Amino acid sequence: MERNRRHFIYMDHAATSFPKPREVIEGVAEGLRNFSANPGRSGHFLSLDASRTLFEARETVARLFGALDSRQVIFTRNVTEALNLAIYGVLEQGDHVVTTSMEHNSVMRPLRDLVSRGIIQLTVVPSSKEGVAEIAGLAEAVRPEQTKLIVVNHASNVTGTLVDLKLVSQIKGEALLLVDAAQSAGCVSIDLSSLDVDLLAFTGHKALLGPQGTGGLILKTGQEPVRPLIRGGTGSHSEFEAQPEFLPDKLESGTPNVAGFHGLAAGIGLIQEEGVEAVRDHEKRLTATLLEGLSQMDRVHIYGPRDPERQTAVVSINVDGMSSSEVGFQLDRNFDICVRTGLHCAPAAHRTIGSFPQGTVRISMGMSTTMGDVEEVLEALKWLVSH
Ligand SMILES: Cc1ncc(COP(=O)(O)O)c(C=O)c1O
Structure with a gap:
């Protein structure tokens, strides 16, 4: 009540x-009112409007984070889904993963699941009492040729402690660096063009001011070996029963939340106005x-x-x-x-x-x-x- x-x-x-x-609420309402046809699925003008709306939201996200190409922005329901996509999409039998003791369960639960099934080995590097990631400890934990993934959050959701992504990227070697930006996207500047972060996971409903049900994973080069978490209709290459190989369709299936991402774009617009x-x-x-x-x-x-x-x-x-x-x-x-x-x-x-x-x-x-x-x-x- x-x-x-x-x-x-x-x-x-x-x-x-x-x-x-207000702009976000109006953005969602406008999306529902005007752009609720199925994007990429039909040739009529309403479907094209929906496709354009989703494309503009993707471009807005790409600009905010300095992504190379908006096709490398994969929309998800939230950062949890983005992190699961990256973790289950990259890791294979025998891989080693390094993470910190400050991570959210959105990272720890998928990793612990893979450990419990004997698929990966995991090193959790202790952070200081202030929640600061120990860079030397992370560097020591990375195993050449075996560590496939390093996962760190950019800012802790418990203490707010920031991780220096430049320092982490310097010790990553051949491993892919996955960053959980749930707590920093929108309130701390993140520029992928000057950061060696391979996979950036964000959620739309926190500092990006968007509605719940929006988030995404950004691939730095688009060449990162990420397998889809789900497969299905994309509106593209419908003659084939195999999932398309190109982005974002490879990693995005099913009807997307067009109104939600239109609202998210409005939220990001407000942040960009302010800086x-x-x-x-x-x-x-x-x-x-x-x-x-x-x-x-x-x-x-x-x-x-x-x-x-x-x-x-x-x-x-x-x-x-x-x-x-x-x-x-x-x-x-x-x-x-x-x-x-x-x-x-x-x-x-x-x-x-x-x-x-x-x-x-x-x-x-x-x-x-x-x-x-x-x-x-x-x-x-x-x-x-x-x-
Ligand atoms: C650091 C961190 N990671 C992941 C999440 C999960 O976010 P979401 O529920 O939007 O997927 C949160 C949200 O509280 C968070 O703070």
């Missing part, structure tokens, strides 16, 4: 951005204020780097003497503040930072968060720790 709230503060942008901008660097600066200022206020509260323990330069606008805390869920409940019930508590689908990350199994209270901010919101959260926490 909907609660009637005069005013609320949304601090759960790492889960999904909210509220969605990713400006979004990042705004979020750094919010993070600095939040960290400063939290550091003055005796009973509050802050996890992660505690440095806006080294993290996104995600801050995990615990309050002495209270469980994370109790803090979250009090913030919601008494102050109409939405945060996420618990393990955030990343148990390994909580083991790394020392908050397993109780988890943390995660305060995560976005483009629409104001300094006033941060101040209200600090006031609420001040009240909580003193009562």
Whole structure:
């Protein structure tokens, strides 16, 4: 049942951005209204309009991330599907994979599945207590001729800790580098033209401001050996029962979410108007204020780097003497503040930072968060720790 709230503060942008901008809502509505024919499937003008809409969304994504060619942007339902596509699509019997102890279950569960079936060997390199990937440890773990894939998240969904992708790419050798950009796409600049990242997985509904049900995998050269996760109708080469070999059709089957990707393009348009660097600066200022206020509260323990330069606008805390869920409940019930508590689908990350199994209270901010919101959260926490 909907609660009637005069005013609320949304601090759960790492889960999904909210509220969605008017332009995104209108983009989805316009997509449903005008472009809901099946793209690439028929020759009539409505189908062509839908194809053009999807193509424009693909171009918008390609431009944002500096992709070589928009055909190398594979649309998926979310980053989970993109990561599964990359992991199951690349790995074969006998391959070795290197990853970090800060990964989300969207990475760990597919990898653990392949390990449990005896298909791959996996090395999970410990990160520091602040969630910082140990580059020397990653370099040591890479086995020449056997390591097929290195998987790292660009920013942790638990502590916001950023990974230096340039450094990781320097140690990857012949392995493919797969980056989970769920927490960075849209709020940290990513330029594939100057980064040696082979596979970039993103989700549309977080800092890219798009609707849920949108995401993708970008192939740096288009030559990466990725097998399809699903096969089926593409509208192309219908005379053959074998999956087409060209992108994006090779890796994208079934009727796509045209309206959703039209809305995502509108979200990306807003970010480009503002500039990713400006979004990042705004979020750094919010993070600095939040960290400063939290550091003055005796009973509050802050996890992660505690440095806006080294993290996104995600801050995990615990309050002495209270469980994370109790803090979250009090913030919601008494102050109409939405945060996420618990393990955030990343148990390994909580083991790394020392908050397993109780988890943390995660305060995560976005483009629409104001300094006033941060101040209200600090006031609420001040009240909580003193009562
Ligand atoms: C680092 C990271 N990876 C993967 C995911 C999964 O995202 P989605 O549910 O959009 O697939 C998330 C979302 O919370 C995340 O933060």
